[in-house]
Amino acid sequence: MLRPATDTDGAPFWEYAARGELRVQACADCGEPRFPPRPCCPHCQSFASEWRPTSGRGRIWSYVVPHPPLLPDYAAQAPYNVVVVELDDAPRVRMVGNVVSGAGAPLDSLPPDRIRIGARVQAVFADGLPQWVLERP
Amino acid sequence: MAGLRGIKDATAIVGIGQTPFAKRLGEDEKTLACRAVLAALDDAGIAPGEVDALASFTMEETDEVELAKAVGLGDLTFFSKVGYGGGGSCATVAHLAAAIASGQATVGVAWRSRKRGSGPRPWTNTTVQLPTPAQWTRPFGLLRPADEIAMLTRRYMHEYGATRDHLFNVALACRNRANQNPAAVMYDRPLTREMYMTSRWISEPLCLFDNCLETDGALACVVVSSERARDCRRTPVYVHSAAQGLPAQHHGMVNYWNDDPLTGPAWTAARHLWKHADLTPEDVDVAQIYDAFTALIPLSLEGYGFCGRGEGGAFTEQGALEIGGRLPINTGGGGLSEAYVHGFNLITEGVKQLRGTSTAQVPGAATCLVTAGEGVPTSALLLTNRS
Numbered sequence: 001m002l003r004p005a006t007d008t009d010g011a012p013f014w015e016y017a018a019r020g021e022l023r024v025q026a027c028a029d030c031g032e033p034r035f036p037p038r039p040c041c042p043h044c045q046s047f048a049s050e051w052r053p054t055s056g057r058g059r060i061w062s063y064v065v066p067h068p069p070l071l072p073d074y075a076a077q078a079p080y081n082v083v084v085v086e087l088d089d090a091p092r093v094r095m096v097g098n099v100v101s102g103a104g105a106p107l108d109s110l111p112p113d114r115i116r117i118g119a120r121v122q123a124v125f126a127d128g129l130p131q132w133v134l135e136r137p
Numbered sequence: 138m139a140g141l142r143g144i145k146d147a148t149a150i151v152g153i154g155q156t157p158f159a160k161r162l163g164e165d166e167k168t169l170a171c172r173a174v175l176a177a178l179d180d181a182g183i184a185p186g187e188v189d190a191l192a193s194f195t196m197e198e199t200d201e202v203e204l205a206k207a208v209g210l211g212d213l214t215f216f217s218k219v220g221y222g223g224g225g226s227c228a229t230v231a232h233l234a235a236a237i238a239s240g241q242a243t244v245g246v247a248w249r250s251r252k253r254g255s256g257p258r259p260w261t262n263t264t265v266q267l268p269t270p271a272q273w274t275r276p277f278g279l280l281r282p283a284d285e286i287a288m289l290t291r292r293y294m295h296e297y298g299a300t301r302d303h304l305f306n307v308a309l310a311c312r313n314r315a316n317q318n319p320a321a322v323m324y325d326r327p328l329t330r331e332m333y334m335t336s337r338w339i340s341e342p343l344c345l346f347d348n349c350l351e352t353d354g355a356l357a358c359v360v361v362s363s364e365r366a367r368d369c370r371r372t373p374v375y376v377h378s379a380a381q382g383l384p385a386q387h388h389g390m391v392n393y394w395n396d397d398p399l400t401g402p403a404w405t406a407a408r409h410l411w412k413h414a415d416l417t418p419e420d421v422d423v424a425q426i427y428d429a430f431t432a433l434i435p436l437s438l439e440g441y442g443f444c445g446r447g448e449g450g451a452f453t454e455q456g457a458l459e460i461g462g463r464l465p466i467n468t469g470g471g472g473l474s475e476a477y478v479h480g481f482n483l484i485t486e487g488v489k490q491l492r493g494t495s496t497a498q499v500p501g502a503a504t505c506l507v508t509a510g511e512g513v514p515t516s517a518l519l520l521t522n523r524s
Binding site: 001002003004005006007009010014035036042061062063064065066067069070071074077079080082084092094095096097098112117129 | 281
């Protein structure tokens with residue numbers, strides 16, 4: 001499985017994720033959240049930023065179900081779901097992830113037909129990566 | 138000052154060339170590039186030694202030095218490369234048009250050579266990837282361009298009621314035109330609705346026939362001033378208007394992180410294109426719309442102003458994209474059914490339509506829109522055969 005190939009901008013996100021926290025970068029001057037993280041604020045051009053805690057709650061904005069050809073580790077679990085989750089705390093911050101049956105479960109642990117746009121989900125963490133579970137399974 | 142006049146009708150495409158298209162060609166990309174460029178110059182009736190400008194894609198493997206010394210080009214005074222894969226196709230011609238209109242060069246060649254049919258799929262490379270967006274997408278199995286565009290497609294279908302039948306209309310129109318084009322990879326392979334609806338998934342909601350071909354091939358075209366074009370052997374195809382488009386807060390193919398992910402670079406390019414044109418979408422007789430995936434067509438139809446927001450799916454109904462329809466598209470078969478060479482075959486097909494030599498000729502076609510990839514920083518050309 002691919003691990004996040006991170007960079008200076010993204011590293012804090014993954015450090016918080018390793019501790020089980022879903023945080024998003026926000027401007028320390030004007031307060032606007034931004035994603036993906038970047039060196040300065042596109043609204044006020046400030047280089048001061050903070051990592052703001054979120055509730056980890058959101059709704060499915062869209063989803064796909066990939067089928068092979070895929071990289072081998074992913075092909076072994078296909079078909080699986082990939083979702084984009086719109087966070088309650090920051091609507092333009094939409095996280096790509098997987099809805100699973102529980103923390104640490106494989107990508108294909110939830111049947112794709114259980115996924116609906118608009119469904120409420122909650123972040124859980126396993127192995128340093130955020131995953132998502134349905135609030136009403 | 139030539140530059141202040143802009144580029145409207147200042148230049149014309151006077152030569153086009155291409156290699157065969159196939160899943161596998163024996164020659165390497167450099168050789169194919171040389172063949173396409175020499176074919177385009179021969180078509181134009183211009184000697185290689187007269188070429189002083191080049192334009193291609195950053196993803197092009199053959200650089201200017203290798204191409205120029207192989208085919209015997211002259212002293213080059215302008216050369217540029219455009220990024221973002223298939224988003225750069227029309228920009229190669231646009232850069233040459235700007236260079237020639239502003240006096241930086243006199244004879245320009247744009248080209249693309251690619252062995253995507255027999256060569257590796259770029260997404261299978263796990264060692265070279267950009268931290269953004271890859272760190273936010275690839276660990277979760279969003280691996281391929283098809284997955285990234287499928288995500289926007291699902292949202293598009295959800296918001297506007299577009300259906301798989303709308304996507305099929307796109308695939309069918311392209312296949313029908315390919316069935317008229319002996320050079321097309323899918324020339325002898327008709328498509329039916331049953332084949333489409335029962336084909337295997339690639340990334341739901343996109344099936345096999347929603348995805349472009351994987352092709353080996355190369356193409357090129359020659360751009361000169363309109364003044365010179367009138368003395369060339371072929372009907373000049375004028376670059377009436379041209380644009381690139383990178384919208385504010387755009388994120389490429391994973392455009393999930395702004396207020397309105399379903400309006401992409403096509404909208405930005407279109408605003409510039411029409412602003413600098415004496416023509417409107419109603420004047421377009423035929424369009425070559427970048428079709429790496431079927432869903433890019435309804436999005437582009439909206440972006441370039443052929444219909445309203447959310448109406449792109451419905452636009453495809455009742456044969457609208459076929460010959461005789463409201464807007465015939467991709468008349469050589471496009472990336473879906475002729476060849477996928479980062480959209481360069483859409484440029485050459487636009488030229489063929491305006492010369493009157495397409496294998497699926499739109500009678501009397503005088504104006505053709507050609508677009509590069511929607512969903513990535515893009516570009517577009519408005520071509521005419523009337524100056």
